Amino acid sequence: MSKHTVLFELGCEELPPKSLKTLRDALQAETVKGLNEAGLNFASVEAYAAPRRLALKIVDVDAAQADTQKRFDGPAVQAAYDAEGKPTKALEGFMRGQGITVEQLSTFQAGKVEKVCYLKDVKGQSLDTLLPQILQTALDNLPIAKRMRSAASRTEFVRPVKWVVLLKDDQVIEATIQDHKAGNV
Incomplete structure (x- = not known):
């Protein structure tokens, strides 16, 4: 199975300086939890935080879940x-x-x-299908005391979101996260 490197970056208005480390660590932990629950193997997840962005680098992540076999139980043979x-x-x-x-x-x-x-x-789902859901769930589960939203969106976050970058190697993963279409800039 092929492996990929993923870059996720969420740009927003100025984040509270005291919350940067907490948000970074929580985003990393929630993303690792989501990847593990989805059955996607990876080498590492590195998280970054700056005053106007949160970012993740996921190294050597599987291209898709492994195919599995599901058992549906019927009546007793008798x-x-x-x-x-x-x-x-x-x-x-x-x-x-x-x-x-x-x-x-x-x-x-x-x-x-x-x-x-x-x-x-x-058949296992692809990384392109699973990752946007995993990241949105991770963002929704961040420890944010008071959430805000911009006038243009109903989605709440610690500060209004301005852009989303989601790249698998050098290709954009088609996704909408926090009501923003993912791009490469």
Whole structure:
């Protein structure tokens, strides 16, 4: 799987000087938490703060989540098939709900009971899809005592936001964060 370096920068009006370190550290911690919850591996997350901006550099982050397999549990094998080995109404309802056929079913042991299940392959989401959500959540969770908003936006932040930069290597990730479209400047 390919790895990328991501740059995120949020430009705003003058941030409170006493809050810079707290905001920087909280943004880093919330972003790391979001990346871990999304299952995206990375080498490091470096956070920066200046009077008019907060920034992150995410090094060697995965291009996408790993593909996974999700198990959907059905009825017990004993209740799934009748005496002739044909599917019962319970199994037919399970298959209809999952949109599958008998050939796609598997079984597994749940304690002392053998159950029918369906193993669905789930393709991992791309970094371009996940990262804007992770960053917006991180910004929403920052420890801000009093939030402000500009007249042009309903989004609240410690100070009105002026611009957003979101780059994956040298390409802009299409995103809207804090009601601002991400760019490269």
